[in-house]
Amino acid sequence: MENFRFYSPTEIVFGKKAENEVGKLLKQFNAKMVFIHYGGGSVAKSGLLARVTRILDDEGIDHFELGGAKPNPRSGLVYEGIKLAREKHADFMLAIGGGSAIDSAKAIAAGTKYEGDFWDFYEGKARITDALPVGVILTLPAAGSEASQSAVITQEKGMLKKGITSWFYRPKFAIVDPEITYTAPMFQMTCGVVDMMGHIFERYFTNSRGTELTDAMSEAVLLSIMKAARKMISDPGDYEARATLCWAGTIAHNGLLGVGKKEDWTTHFLEHELSAFYDVAHGAGLSVMYPAYMEYVMDVNPERFRNLAVRVFGITDNGHEDAESLARKGIEALKEFYREMGMPTNFQELGAKEEDIPELLKTLEANRGKEFGNFRTISLEDAKNIYLLACRK
Amino acid sequence: MENFRFYSPTEIVFGKKAENEVGKLLKQFNAKMVFIHYGGGSVAKSGLLARVTRILDDEGIDHFELGGAKPNPRSGLVYEGIKLAREKHADFMLAIGGGSAIDSAKAIAAGTKYEGDFWDFYEGKARITDALPVGVILTLPAAGSEASQSAVITQEKGMLKKGITSWFYRPKFAIVDPEITYTAPMFQMTCGVVDMMGHIFERYFTNSRGTELTDAMSEAVLLSIMKAARKMISDPGDYEARATLCWAGTIAHNGLLGVGKKEDWTTHFLEHELSAFYDVAHGAGLSVMYPAYMEYVMDVNPERFRNLAVRVFGITDNGHEDAESLARKGIEALKEFYREMGMPTNFQELGAKEEDIPELLKTLEANRGKEFGNFRTISLEDAKNIYLLACRK
Numbered sequence: 001m002e003n004f005r006f007y008s009p010t011e012i013v014f015g016k017k018a019e020n021e022v023g024k025l026l027k028q029f030n031a032k033m034v035f036i037h038y039g040g041g042s043v044a045k046s047g048l049l050a051r052v053t054r055i056l057d058d059e060g061i062d063h064f065e066l067g068g069a070k071p072n073p074r075s076g077l078v079y080e081g082i083k084l085a086r087e088k089h090a091d092f093m094l095a096i097g098g099g100s101a102i103d104s105a106k107a108i109a110a111g112t113k114y115e116g117d118f119w120d121f122y123e124g125k126a127r128i129t130d131a132l133p134v135g136v137i138l139t140l141p142a143a144g145s146e147a148s149q150s151a152v153i154t155q156e157k158g159m160l161k162k163g164i165t166s167w168f169y170r171p172k173f174a175i176v177d178p179e180i181t182y183t184a185p186m187f188q189m190t191c192g193v194v195d196m197m198g199h200i201f202e203r204y205f206t207n208s209r210g211t212e213l214t215d216a217m218s219e220a221v222l223l224s225i226m227k228a229a230r231k232m233i234s235d236p237g238d239y240e241a242r243a244t245l246c247w248a249g250t251i252a253h254n255g256l257l258g259v260g261k262k263e264d265w266t267t268h269f270l271e272h273e274l275s276a277f278y279d280v281a282h283g284a285g286l287s288v289m290y291p292a293y294m295e296y297v298m299d300v301n302p303e304r305f306r307n308l309a310v311r312v313f314g315i316t317d318n319g320h321e322d323a324e325s326l327a328r329k330g331i332e333a334l335k336e337f338y339r340e341m342g343m344p345t346n347f348q349e350l351g352a353k354e355e356d357i358p359e360l361l362k363t364l365e366a367n368r369g370k371e372f373g374n375f376r377t378i379s380l381e382d383a384k385n386i387y388l389l390a391c392r393k
Numbered sequence: 394m395e396n397f398r399f400y401s402p403t404e405i406v407f408g409k410k411a412e413n414e415v416g417k418l419l420k421q422f423n424a425k426m427v428f429i430h431y432g433g434g435s436v437a438k439s440g441l442l443a444r445v446t447r448i449l450d451d452e453g454i455d456h457f458e459l460g461g462a463k464p465n466p467r468s469g470l471v472y473e474g475i476k477l478a479r480e481k482h483a484d485f486m487l488a489i490g491g492g493s494a495i496d497s498a499k500a501i502a503a504g505t506k507y508e509g510d511f512w513d514f515y516e517g518k519a520r521i522t523d524a525l526p527v528g529v530i531l532t533l534p535a536a537g538s539e540a541s542q543s544a545v546i547t548q549e550k551g552m553l554k555k556g557i558t559s560w561f562y563r564p565k566f567a568i569v570d571p572e573i574t575y576t577a578p579m580f581q582m583t584c585g586v587v588d589m590m591g592h593i594f595e596r597y598f599t600n601s602r603g604t605e606l607t608d609a610m611s612e613a614v615l616l617s618i619m620k621a622a623r624k625m626i627s628d629p630g631d632y633e634a635r636a637t638l639c640w641a642g643t644i645a646h647n648g649l650l651g652v653g654k655k656e657d658w659t660t661h662f663l664e665h666e667l668s669a670f671y672d673v674a675h676g677a678g679l680s681v682m683y684p685a686y687m688e689y690v691m692d693v694n695p696e697r698f699r700n701l702a703v704r705v706f707g708i709t710d711n712g713h714e715d716a717e718s719l720a721r722k723g724i725e726a727l728k729e730f731y732r733e734m735g736m737p738t739n740f741q742e743l744g745a746k747e748e749d750i751p752e753l754l755k756t757l758e759a760n761r762g763k764e765f766g767n768f769r770t771i772s773l774e775d776a777k778n779i780y781l782l783a784c785r786k
Contacts, residue, residue: 001571001636003408008401014652015396210633212620213641216613224606240603243394247652248606256649259407259640 001210001260008254010147011173014247016239018177019137022052022094023059025173029133031092034063035085037105039070039097043139046183052096052137064088069097072275072282073104075155078118081108085132093134095171098192099143099282102136103151106169109134119155122162131168137175140184141246142192142283144199144253146174154276160367161276163268176250178242186236190341191283193229193245196252197222198286201294202265203258204308205375207301211261218257219311221248226312226337233341266373267293270386273360273367278352287343288350291335292390297376298327305330313337347391354391357384394603394653401647403540404566407640409632411570412530415445415487416452418566422526424485427456428478430498432463432490436532439576445489445530457481462490465668465675466497468548471511474501478525486527488564491585492536492675495529496544499562502527512548515555524561530568533577534639535585535676537592537646539567547669553760554669556661569643571635579629583734584676586622586638589645590615591679594687595658596651597701598768600694604654611650612704614641619705619730626734659766660686663779666753666760671745680736681743684728685782690769691720698723706730740784747784750777 013021026034034056036049043049044067056063066081085093085108095105109132111118120126136146145151149170152163181189200218225248231241251257270293271285298305306323309315309330317326335345344350361380371379378386406414419427427449429442436442437460449456459474478486478501488498502525504511513519529539538544542563545556574582593611618641624634644650663686664678691698699716702708702723710719728738737743754773764772771779 001408001633001640003411005404005406007404009404010400011402012397012399014399015394018396210636212633213614213617213637216617217610220609220613221606224609227605240394240605243603243653244606247394251649256644260636 002208002262004259006255006259007167008147008170008256010171010254012147012176012250013173014176016177016179018175019048019052019180020055022137022175023055023061025135025175026056026061026092026094027059029092029135029172031061031133033088033090034061034092034094035081035088035090035108035132036063036065036094036096037069037081037101037108038065038067038095039101041067042183043067043096048137048139048180049096069101069104071100072154072161072279073100075119075153075157077104078107078111078153082111082118085112090132093132094137095134096137096139098138098140098188099145102134102143102145102171103153105134106131106145106151107153110166110168121166122153122155122164128166128168134169134171135173136171138246139180140188140192141181141249142188142195144196144249146171146176147250147254149255152272158363158366159276160363161272162367174250176246178239178246181242181246182237186233187342188281189232189245190229190343191281192249193225193341194283194287194338194343196245196249197225198267198290199252200257201290202268203261203263205264205297205304206261207375208261214257214259214261215307219308221252221257222312224248229341262374264373264375266375266378269364269368269372270383273364274350274352276363277356277360278350280350280352284344284350287338287345288347288352288390289386291331291345292386294331294334295328296382296386296389298324298331300376302327309333346393348393354388357387360387395601395655397652399648399652400560401540401563401649403564403647405540405569405643406566407569409570409572411568412441412445412573413448415530415568416448416454418528418568419449419454419485419487420452422485422528422565424454424526426481426483427454427485427487428474428481428483428501428525429456429458429487429489430462430474430494430501431458431460431488432494434460435576436460436489441489441530441532441573462494462497464493465547465554465672466493468512468546468550470497471500471504471546475504475511478505483525486525487530488527489530489532491531491533491581492538495536495538495564496546498527499524499538499544500546503559503561514559515546515548515557521559521561524559527562527564528566529564531639532573533581533585534574534642535581535588537589537642539564539569540643540647542648545665551756551759552669553756554665555760567643569639571632571639574635574639575630579626580735581674582625582638583622583736584674585642586618586734587676587680587731587736589638589642590618591660591683592645593650594683595661596654596656598657598690598697599654600768601654607650607652607654608700612701614645614650615705617641622734655767657766657768659768659771662757662761662765663776666757667743667745669756670749670753671743673743673745677737677743680731680738681740681745681783682779684724684738685779687724687727688721689775689779689782691717691724693769695720702726739786741786747781750780753780
């Protein structure tokens, strides 16, 4: 087990009608002028925004709003938000939404307290040393940003998609009401399933030793996610399935399942180029890239992939097959699960093109350099090969 | 899944030589006069105390010490600590030890800021509204108090052993260096194994529905604890086994494995009477009580006990046996595991006596009333029957 630091201080308020606690939570953090940041119109249309602003009004907490955070949230809106936060003297950021609204809110929170360009943080030119406190009302279990220390933003100049981590990015609270997700489109929910499983995979693919406890917990969460996702598909009104996905999405990315390990994140890096280039959903890009990545790197530790196949993907080990063969069956079963969820598993289904690979590699190099990855060091040649594997139907 | 609130803000610094971070952590919390509280002489003898005070001296942080916290920590030392903390104007409690030193430190932390008798908190006459911040250097993985919101104290007047919970009882940080446990006696380590498994059992025995995710994680942690404990027994120098136990002990009791569930705690209540009456180790009392409790209540939900048997205790379900029969085999396997660890599994081995049961029931009633428990409501008659089951060899 590697030495580690685990600090996940976000207060999670979880369950039916949890959003009714928002006023009390904001008061707990002494919020007086709340910047409500959200994404598309659904937060307004569903009546959630009105419910929240009414609670704030009742508590005598001032507030103003900025919507428009898109999937793969853009720098333009962050700049606009920073300007607005300063003009209105915001002292608290309340994100209502999924990963996009939350990540955008985190970047605004840090940028507001920084004199330079917030993108400096993302280019490694400056470190976050202060930020507005952030709270979250989650509408989609997926990114795990509601309790994570990371936020991913796409810089519109050059369409560079980058993520950074900071202790200041840990939300103070996260309100999670699984019933709110009933109005989310099923495609967004299944993208979320792929994303949260990915957050576990990136931590599971490690060369660190002595990680059996965290591995076992990760396998338990992956299994539960897959079961709950299938239940949700067959019965979208199943509360327990949605509650399971909501909680799984949070713990998949709050750091718990990465303790004591060197993490990887290669597939996220490869995918970020797809979602930046084609503006496709992050989860859809991931379901294309994971099987390709896993196939390409499994010879680093076939036993680890064999375990995943047997313990999570339901492959039977009859004692006559080698680890590599079982691992391949596991990857095929993962692909089958993605298909069951209606997710793409190759470039064509995603709307990506083999002939664009040189372009993807260019921005990949600009974002990550010539080499990256921990489980296996990935060169740009390796990256090309993985993209090519992902082109196969 | 029940609605829940999960807030576990303790900063965990984990790994080899983690104790070297203590000065930096104390400065982070602006500590100027640190009250170092510990248990027996081993903290001093091992050189740990000297190492810590040297670090504090180097950082220019003032400090003073009070040792003597015993297993089943007593009210007398808490009163003494409160007096001392006030005299010396302590602004931070640093516990070095296992659950006893930590729980004693928590009670001192709360009592110092309260004008009345700290025991008021334990009798429900007052609520904690302020406390000195508490930090921990853990020496024994067991109680999980390093990241929990609870502390158990034995009031010497009447030998009442009671636990309470409070947000103020969450330590600010917990330093966990698995190498420190090398010097702990093996009996204490195996008591710790029983205790941490118990913290999971108390949350596993629930009638709440939709708990599959937390159940699966709990089973994963239980399995990992049992594997690591066996490794530690056969090779006491195995770092990874000790690291696994240390981390498992923390997450077994930081609330993670109880989310979305009504918890139980009956067996802890029954055991507290044993450790208060006979002053035996809490873990030893628990290994006597769990099999008896489980056998007595399993008909509430045989399926749940069957799952535990099959998923954790290695019982094979060949499809021809009913849940109850498998559940019984599971309980027998748990007993066998306790014996393997050298732990007692009945009153005689513990040094308890059947004829004392009426006395145990008297203090049980004083502490818990005529009925308690969630998984199954336990009357005093039930409690008597469970104690009687625990007398069987």
